[in-house]
Amino acid sequence: MKTLIKRNTKLFFKDKGMFFTSLITPLILLVLYATFLGNVYEQSFTSALPDTLNIPQKLIDGCVGGQLISSILAVSCVTVAFCSNMLMVQDKANGSIKDFTVSPIKPSKLALGYYFSTLISTLIICLAATAVCLCYVAAVCWYLSAGDVLLLILDVFLLVMFGTALSSIINFFLSTQGQISAVGTVISSGYGFICGAYMPISQFSETLQKIISFLPGTYGTSLVRNHAMRGVFAEMSAQGFPKEVIEAIKDSIDCNLYFLDNKVGIYAMYIVLVLSVAVLIAVYIFMNVMKSRKTK
Numbered sequence: 583m584k585t586l587i588k589r590n591t592k593l594f595f596k597d598k599g600m601f602f603t604s605l606i607t608p609l610i611l612l613v614l615y616a617t618f619l620g621n622v623y624e625q626s627f628t629s630a631l632p633d634t635l636n637i638p639q640k641l642i643d644g645c646v647g648g649q650l651i652s653s654i655l656a657v658s659c660v661t662v663a664f665c666s667n668m669l670m671v672q673d674k675a676n677g678s679i680k681d682f683t684v685s686p687i688k689p690s691k692l693a694l695g696y697y698f699s700t701l702i703s704t705l706i707i708c709l710a711a712t713a714v715c716l717c718y719v720a721a722v723c724w725y726l727s728a729g730d731v732l733l734l735i736l737d738v739f740l741l742v743m744f745g746t747a748l749s750s751i752i753n754f755f756l757s758t759q760g761q762i763s764a765v766g767t768v769i770s771s772g773y774g775f776i777c778g779a780y781m782p783i784s785q786f787s788e789t790l791q792k793i794i795s796f797l798p799g800t801y802g803t804s805l806v807r808n809h810a811m812r813g814v815f816a817e818m819s820a821q822g823f824p825k826e827v828i829e830a831i832k833d834s835i836d837c838n839l840y841f842l843d844n845k846v847g848i849y850a851m852y853i854v855l856v857l858s859v860a861v862l863i864a865v866y867i868f869m870n871v872m873k874s875r876k877t878k
Contacts, residue, residue, distance in 0.1 A: 586687075586695025587702070594669055594703045607665065607770075608658040608711030612718060615650045623649050641817060644723035648811035649835055651715035653779040655738055655810075656803035659708050660777075661770045663745035664762075666703040667753050670696045674757045689874035690867050693750070697863065701746045708738050725813030733809040740855050741802045747862035754869055777803045778836045795841045798858035801851040804839045808848060811837060 623646045673679040682692055712735065719726065726734075752769075756762050774780040777799040783791055794800050815837075818828055832838040839846045846854075 583691045583695050583698075586682075586692065587699045590669055590696060590699030591702050594666060594699065597669075605707050605710070607662055608654060608708070609714065611654045611658060612650075612711075612714065615654055616718070638821075640723045641814065641821070644719075644725045644814045644817070645811065645831075647719045647722040648725070648814055649807065651719055652803070652807035652810040653774070654715060655708070655712060655734075656741065656777055656779045656799075656806050657774045658711050659704070659738055659741035659802075660745035660748065660773055660799065661766075662707050662711075663700060663704045663742060664749040664753070664766045664769050666707070667696070667700045667746065667749040668759075668762050668766075669699070670750070670753050671756045671759070671762045675759060683874065689870045693867050693870035697746060697750050697866065700750065701742060704742050704746055705739065708742050709735070712738055719810075725817055726810070727813060730809050730812050734806065737802065737805045737809060740852075740859065741799075741806070743859045744798060744802060744855060744862070747859055747866060750866045751862060751869070754866065773799065776800075779803055782834060782836045783839070784834050784836060791840075792842070795839065798854055800836075801839065801846065801854045804836050804846075805848070805851050805855070807835065808837050811835075 624642060673682075716726075716731065749769075752765060753762065756765060776794060776797060778794070783794055783800065786794065815828055815832070818831075819825075829838065839851070
């Protein structure tokens with residue numbers, strides 16, 4: 583499996599098209615978000631506050647910056663995984679997968695070889711994107727502590743694991759470049775909405791909110807947002823903002839999530855995300871083993 587991971591990782595970085603496509607996606611999102619969604623986030627933030635409150639511009643910039651980078655990272659960790667996982671489909675398209683399936687390699691090891699190589703490639707790109715996002719926040723207004731940065735990196739790692747597992751299951755059914763391009767386009771355009779990155783879930787209808795509350799990616803987005811904006815909320819509290827106002831802001835930007843009208847805690851979000859990753863990986867391995875048995 584170690585050899586498979588090395589082989590797949592090297593091939594990914596050797597393919598300049600796949601690598602640069604994956605690398606440039608978070609950077610494009612950062613430019614687009616800062617250019618077009620910055621004002622929308624700022625208006626959404628200020629509209630949730632009473633007119634009697636005098637809000638420093640630095641605090642507004644810090645809140646908008648935290649919301650921007652949390653949205654970018656929540657989307658990139660999943661969409662980049664689909665780009666990084668194209669190698670699995672390419673091996674099917676050019677027939678390389680047949681060389682592996684006729685050799686004495688266990689289907690579980692073959693599946694995990696693709697999974698871990700995609701995880702490594704995606705993690706490298708997403709950590710680079712995290713560094714760029716942190717530089718953006720530092721340029722706008724920095725309220726993060728060292729603990730917030732470490733937790734943000736942990737969130738990115740878990741989301742990359744989730745995105746890699748999800749892409750592995752979906753790509754399992756694909757066998758051509760056209761299919762992976764079509765699926766990648768759908769995921770890139772649609773995932774941001776259903777995970778609450780493009781638009782806060784609180785702005786959806788109640789029925790849609792309940793449906794989305796069953797999706798693990800939603801909790802991953804909320805984790806990133808909580809840790810990216812914890813310092814901002816702490817500064818608000820230090821400046822005398824009423825607790826009710828801070829909670830209303832958290833509700834409006836999905837830092838607070840509710841499952842069937844029950845507030846979901848941070849630890850519960852971690853549990854949901856970790857269990858989802860474990861289940862998806864188990865399903866992915868099971869699918870590969872069953873396919874191998876059927877072929878034999």
